[in-house]
Amino acid sequence: MKSLEELKQNLESKMPGVTSVLEEGCLVISKNDWLEVAKFLKSSPLYSFDYLSSVTGVDYPDRLEAVYHLYSIEKKIGPLTVKVRTDRQKGEIPSVTPVWRSAEFQEREAFDLLGIHFTGHPDLRRILMWEGFAFHPLRKDYVAEND
Amino acid sequence: MTTPNTSQVDPNLKSEMQKKGIFVTTINDLYNWGRRSSVWPLQFGLACCAIEMIATACARYDIDRFGAGLFRPSPRQADLMIVAGTVTKKMAPQVVRLYNQMPEPKYCITMGACSISGGPFKNGYNVLKGIDRYIPVDVHLPGCPPRPEALLHGLIKLQEKIDGQVIEKTEWYQKGLKREFPVPEFGPNGLIPPYNPDVFTPGQSRLITTG
Numbered sequence: 001m002k003s004l005e006e007l008k009q010n011l012e013s014k015m016p017g018v019t020s021v022l023e024e025g026c027l028v029i030s031k032n033d034w035l036e037v038a039k040f041l042k043s044s045p046l047y048s049f050d051y052l053s054s055v056t057g058v059d060y061p062d063r064l065e066a067v068y069h070l071y072s073i074e075k076k077i078g079p080l081t082v083k084v085r086t087d088r089q090k091g092e093i094p095s096v097t098p099v100w101r102s103a104e105f106q107e108r109e110a111f112d113l114l115g116i117h118f119t120g121h122p123d124l125r126r127i128l129m130w131e132g133f134a135f136h137p138l139r140k141d142y143v144a145e146n147d
Numbered sequence: 148m149t150t151p152n153t154s155q156v157d158p159n160l161k162s163e164m165q166k167k168g169i170f171v172t173t174i175n176d177l178y179n180w181g182r183r184s185s186v187w188p189l190q191f192g193l194a195c196c197a198i199e200m201i202a203t204a205c206a207r208y209d210i211d212r213f214g215a216g217l218f219r220p221s222p223r224q225a226d227l228m229i230v231a232g233t234v235t236k237k238m239a240p241q242v243v244r245l246y247n248q249m250p251e252p253k254y255c256i257t258m259g260a261c262s263i264s265g266g267p268f269k270n271g272y273n274v275l276k277g278i279d280r281y282i283p284v285d286v287h288l289p290g291c292p293p294r295p296e297a298l299l300h301g302l303i304k305l306q307e308k309i310d311g312q313v314i315e316k317t318e319w320y321q322k323g324l325k326r327e328f329p330v331p332e333f334g335p336n337g338l339i340p341p342y343n344p345d346v347f348t349p350g351q352s353r354l355i356t357t358g
Contacts, residue, residue, distance in 0.1 A: 129273070130237055134335035137272040144272045145337035 007047070007080070015040060026067075026081040034084045035094040035120070041070060041080070042099055048074050052100035057110035059139050064091045064116050068103075086116065095121035113138040175314050182226075183214070183306040186254070189225035189245065190218035194232025196259040196292040208295040213302055222248040227305070229298075233261035233268060234275040236338050243330045246282045251319035251326065254309075256286045256301050263287050280342035282328050 008020050008027065018037060021028040029037050041049045049070040058065040063085050071078030086093050095118035097103045107118045108127040115136035118124060126133065135142050156171055164171045192200055203210045210216050219225040222245045234242055246255065257278055260266030268274035278284065285308060288301040318324055328346070331338040342349060 128237075130333040132333055132335065142272070144270070145341065 026083050028083045031084050031086050031093050038096045038099045048072050052102050055103050055106035057114035057116050066093050092117045092119050179310050183309040186215040186227045187217045187219050188227045188229050190220050192231045196231035199292045200231045203295040203298045227254045229256045230262040230278050231258040234278050235273050239275045240330045243281045254285045257284050258288045260291045280347045283346045
């Protein structure tokens with residue numbers, strides 16, 4: 001795979017206005033640009049990231065983060081780690097389910113357990129906890145019932 | 148947990164008569180012999196303990212030697228519920244409902260640390276801290292998971308309990324008995340109620356008999 005630095009420069013030259021940050025081998029992308037960047041990464045003939053292997057969420061004291069791992073089966077490259085950050089209160093990130101169908105259930109899981117709201121998701125319901133459960137149990141400030 | 152066999156027949160008389168080719172028994176003994184020799188479990192597994200339960204049913208350990216090999220796919224035909232595995236809060240109402248659907252007399256073995264107390268997942272947000280919060284349990288079977296020999300031991304303990312029951316006094320032949328355990332409901336942060344006060348007292352240390 002071409003270096004991450006090259007990918008970042010290519011991305012910024014093809015999509016003016018998009019800024020990304022390289023951090024510990026990951027590409028950090030602003031949530032406002034993420035959907036466009038995702039479409040680019042999938043359709044670009046240079047990379048053609050056609051396989052999204054995982055979507056997961058992380059809870060930090062000051063932010064929520066969604067982590068994506070992308071591979072290209074066609075080009076035999078990957079994984080590319082993409083991180084998208086959002087605030088802890090509202091926690092909105094655009095959904096990439098329209099781009100990669102495999103994101104659907106994993107975005108539901110991140111929504112269920114961490115409360116990241118994926119805007120544009122076709123069916124954003126809880127997947128593990130029941131409907132009516134009031135919390136997001138993998139958040140650090142969640143307090144389990146005491147019995 | 149186990150009560151001694153309350154046979155009314157003098158054991159000495161019984162063995163004397165048996166030497167002369169006369170078999171003496173009581174209706175109670177005969178009835179309990181039949182019941183304990185055909186305990187049909189509910190075919191029902193929740194987690195890794197179910198794998199050990201399956202191993203117990205297979206040829207090497209062969210639970211059928213004790214008459215409990217006919218796993219029934221319907222609670223209406225089962226006598227024994229082996230709660231084999233982690234009971235999540237999402238699964239608990241279904242477990243209680245299955246137990247309610249079993250006909251009397253019915254028994255319950257909790258197999259493994261998870262179904263006794265929640266086990267390694269006790270402090271999690273999603274696992275019920277013991278199925279004995281909602282239904283009465285006859286045999287608690289510790290282990291993670293218990294070996295097939297342990298399940299056979301638990302079954303033998305249950306058979307001893309069945310042997311000790313007196314049919315005139317058993318509660319399921321009393322008039323008007325309707326044992327229905329309330330099915331817990333999903334609440335905003337766990338199940339409602341957190342336990343059934345009729346069968347479970349929190350903080351109470353329960354006597355564990357061994358042997």
